[in-house]
Amino acid sequence: MKNSFIKILFVVLVLFSCNQNVNLAQSLKIKYEFPSQLHEVSGITYVNGLLWTLEDSGNEPKITALNDNGTAKQEIVFDSISNIDWEELTKDENQHLYIGDFGNNDNDRKDLSIYKVSAPDYNQVTEKITFHYPEQIDFPAKKKEKFYDCEAFFYHKNYFYLFTKNRSKEFDGTTLIYKIPAKAGNHAAKLIGTYTTCGNYNSCVITGAAISPDAKKVVLLSHDRLWLFENFKNDAFTTGTATMLKFDHYSQKESICFKDNATLLIADERSKKMGGNLYEVTLEDLKNTN
Helix, strand or coil: CCCHHHHHHHHHHHHHHHHHHHHHHCCCCCEEEEEEHHHHHHEEEEEECCCEEEEEECCCCCCEECCCCEEEEEEEEEEEEEECCCEEEECCCCEEEEEEEEECCCCCCCCCEEEEEEECCCCCCCEEEEECCCCCCCCCHHHHHHHEEEEEEEECCEEEEEEECCEEEEEECCEEEEECCCCCHHHEEEEEEEECCCHHHHHCCCCCEEEECCCCCCEEEEECCCEEEECCCCHHHCCCCCEEEECCCCCCEEEEECCCEEEEEEEEEEEEECCCCCEEEEHHHHHHHH
């Protein structure tokens, strides 16, 4: 009898474990695969039913709009600017787009820029914002002080908020949080805080950021998880309630945006025949699978 009970218990535990894995596997659902002409999507934002995308260094200075089926509806190439290292895309309350040309792998750039692309046509760059990090003294930065790459920013109330990508030799999960006026000119980025994710570079380095339409939630992205911030005051985003939510798999996730106040869109780059997808998930589902 005892052996039978143990066998039954074992079967129940196995079934429960399998069910948990099934739930976890559904935490990120592939919405569609990106068109073949988009290889390295590094920034996305959602505007009026279209997903606007850009690619990083080595690609054309262009943005592409996709519909909900992943079909390219519009592609705009900008002749007036170059793609040094485009890493992020965001929007303001008037649906203007902003291109973050501030990828800085070697921490040696002195030409960090943000370009405004005006709605509704999105066919020309109308402003250039340049900036620098006052805390950076050496170019390139010393190996233990490589805090000045960036792949994550968003617009909020006339300012940009940047979350740097830590490439320091002794990685500890620290991201620096900077604030820049969203207007043309050359600005000194203001350091307004730091946040420490975790100590594993592959899982804890920040590759994207977004704020919800109602400005009540902020998310920071890495390759296999995100950090959700709620109940913050003003722009002290990381001082509110913080929740780390893991995904079901690891890939080169580079960009994130809110589709609405409850739903996230996440993109990963193609790498070794993997990735190149847009994922859709609600925060509720993501919480339920963690």
